[in-house]
Amino acid sequence: MLTLPAPAKINLFLHITGQRDNGYHELQTVFALLDYGDRLHFKPAGTLTLSCDQADVPRDDSNLVLRAAALLQQHTGCRRGAAIRLEKRLPMGGGVGGGSSDAATALLGLDALWDLNLPIPTLAQLGLELGADVPVFVHGHSAWAEGVGEHLTPVSLPDAHFLVIHPGIHVSTARIFGDRQLTRDTPISKLPASLEAVLTDSFHNDCEAVATRHFPVIGELLDWLRQYAGNARMTGTGACCFARLTGAQQGQQLLQQLPQHWTGFVARSRNTSPLHEALAKFRATKNSG
């Protein structure tokens, strides 16, 4: 049995700098990986199956975990199976990359379980076919990202705690990117010098205004967070918003005061993904045994 984490990400800012002919958006962002997320359990088996502890998670071929597994089989010709159990903790359509991270953990986990040993760039390329956010989880570093999110430069972020709040709604990424009022002309920025710099006003999330118009509760959530932390912001295309904290304790206090119907978690940013740390341990145990 192999158990691996699928960590969340937050976009510390998200600038939309253009749009490609195929409709996809050019963007600039910093992905901060977090030490909180889903978990996947893998058991060798004759066929591929997926179970999940939450009723609203799709279990059919549309689940990104099964799509990742099928893509890996197709790419390598491998016909081995696995019984995969998904422990879902991240909100869906929350902008914290849950489905994308599950897909990346499936790619790397099955690569290890099936002894495929594909290079990381190959797995990231396969991941990109599943979604723009998958490559950062495959590479496993907090990163400065450009292009549609696939040109990644690892960054070293200072240790920071974040409060991430989900206002209980599901935001469709395609709906936000498809909105005609989305600002698509933010000037190209240079890689900022520090985390503090990207949490200041000149950096922002271009999707915030559109998402707030579609879902006023996101505006209410930002106002609520800003009473306690000036740097509150939305992640991705929403619905989650986050604020940098003075420490874990402040986050626990704020969680106690959350309005009804909102849920949240406190997490630390991680420069190296917990997934890659867990895989390194798995490989070390395997090689020593």
Ligand SMILES: C[C@](O)(CO)[C@H](O)COP(=O)(O)OP(=O)(O)OC[C@H]1O[C@@H](n2ccc(N)nc2=O)[C@H](O)[C@@H]1O
């Ligand atoms: C907003 C971010 O979360 C920032 O990290 C990502 O750019 C979104 O990544 P994702 O959820 O993996 O998105 P995908 O599943 O690839 O795309 C969902 C839809 O969003 C739109 N989309 C996505 C990424 C992008 N750079 N431009 C887009 O226009 C496309 O209409 C696409 O059909």
Ligand SMILES: Nc1ncnc2c1ncn2[C@@H]1O[C@H](COP(=O)(O)OP(=O)(O)OP(=O)(O)O)[C@@H](O)[C@H]1O
């Ligand atoms: N394993 C999975 N976990 C979550 N959602 C999944 C999964 N597989 C497929 N999906 C589908 O993907 C949709 C978006 O899920 P996800 O949680 O990744 O959104 P998100 O957090 O907004 O992503 P991003 O931050 O990458 O835009 C869900 O509505 C769901 O139907």
